[in-house]
Amino acid sequence: xxxxxxxxxxxxxxxxxxxxxxxxxxxxxxxxxxxxxxxxxxxxxxxxxxxxxxxxxxxxxxxxxxxxxxxxxxxxxxxxxxxxxxxxxxxxxxxxxxxxxxxxxxxxxxxx
Amino acid sequence: xxxxxxxxxxxxxxxxxxxxxxxxxxxxxxxxxxxxxxxxxxxxxxxxxxxxxxxxxxxxxxxxxxxxxxxxxxxxxxxxxxxxxxxxxxxxxxxxxxxxxxxxxxxxxxxxxxx
Numbered sequence: 001x002x003x004x005x006x007x008x009x010x011x012x013x014x015x016x017x018x019x020x021x022x023x024x025x026x027x028x029x030x031x032x033x034x035x036x037x038x039x040x041x042x043x044x045x046x047x048x049x050x051x052x053x054x055x056x057x058x059x060x061x062x063x064x065x066x067x068x069x070x071x072x073x074x075x076x077x078x079x080x081x082x083x084x085x086x087x088x089x090x091x092x093x094x095x096x097x098x099x100x101x102x103x104x105x106x107x108x109x110x111x112x
Numbered sequence: 113x114x115x116x117x118x119x120x121x122x123x124x125x126x127x128x129x130x131x132x133x134x135x136x137x138x139x140x141x142x143x144x145x146x147x148x149x150x151x152x153x154x155x156x157x158x159x160x161x162x163x164x165x166x167x168x169x170x171x172x173x174x175x176x177x178x179x180x181x182x183x184x185x186x187x188x189x190x191x192x193x194x195x196x197x198x199x200x201x202x203x204x205x206x207x208x209x210x211x212x213x214x215x216x217x218x219x220x221x222x223x224x225x226x227x
Contacts, residue, residue: 004155043118043205043218044156087155098209100146100216102156 003027004103006088012109017078021106023071023088030090031098033064035073037084038105044087047073078110115139116208118219125196126227132192133222135206141186142208146216147179150203162189196226 006023013019025033033050048055050062050071061074071088085105091098115138123131135145144163148156160181162168168181180192189208193200203223207216 041203041221041223043221045218046215099158099161100156100207101158104153104155 002103003101004088004090006086006103007106008104009106010109011106012111013078014111015078015080017110018074018076019078019108020075021073021086021088021108023073023103025069025071025088025090025101027090027092027101028069030069030092030101032091033071034089034091034100035060035062035071036087036089036102038087039084044089044102047086075108078108080110080112083108083110114215114217116142116206116217116219118206118222120222121220122223122225124225124227127197128195129226130192130194131196131224132190133204133206133224135189135191135208135219137187137208137217140208140210140217142189143186143211144209145183145189146207146209147181147189147191148205148207150205156205159191193224196224198226200224201226 004025035047036044037047038044048057050064052064054063059076063072085107087105088103117136119134147159150156159174160168160170162181162183164183164186170176183189205221206219209216
């Protein structure tokens with residue numbers, strides 16, 4: 001089983017739609033969790049951290065369920081600029097530092 | 113703040129050439145730097161973790177003699193791909209953090225194409 005698994009996508013949604021991404025992780029020692037977005041041929045950029053209590057940043061809501069090792073991202077009122085690949089990322093301590101493990105990503109295309 | 117610069121952004125060279133990629137933290141001191149590789153439609157894979165002044169820790173399956181990492185200062189790490197071959201063609205990305213528990217900030221990435 002892969003350390004971080006995501007919906008394979010791609011997701012093609014109209015502007016204004018609500019879209020949800022799911023992610024599961026296998027290592028219960030994972031300590032922190034993030035969603036990154038990556039545009040084509042660019043470096044990943046941090047979108048938001050994910051907390052057990054759930055957190056919201058504008059149109060984006062992230063949830064974490066440690067018991068089921070499940071992470072989600074909800075995007076409301078999708079914009080064309082939201083088109084990107086969304087990466088689920090978990091962080092655990094190893095080799096003397098925290099290490100990020102990335103999922104393969106889910107591609108989102110928001111259509112006019 | 114927390115800007116990481118990576119250079120060059122694109123390299124095309126012949127098989128057998130060695131290629132050096134630089135990663136600089138511009139406005140903070142990076143005690144730890146990370147090097148990742150991403151093949152098309154694949155996830156970022158950690159290659160190695162380097163702490164300033166120490167030898168890098170390589171992930172399983174990454175040849176340390178082929179991918180030479182130097183982290184001689186708190187603002188600069190370099191990755192040298194020695195005797196590069198077409199299978200080394202990939203997107204190489206560095207990240208830097210101010211400490212083991214601090215967030216990682218990513219460079220722009222280097223697209224390496226070996227002919």
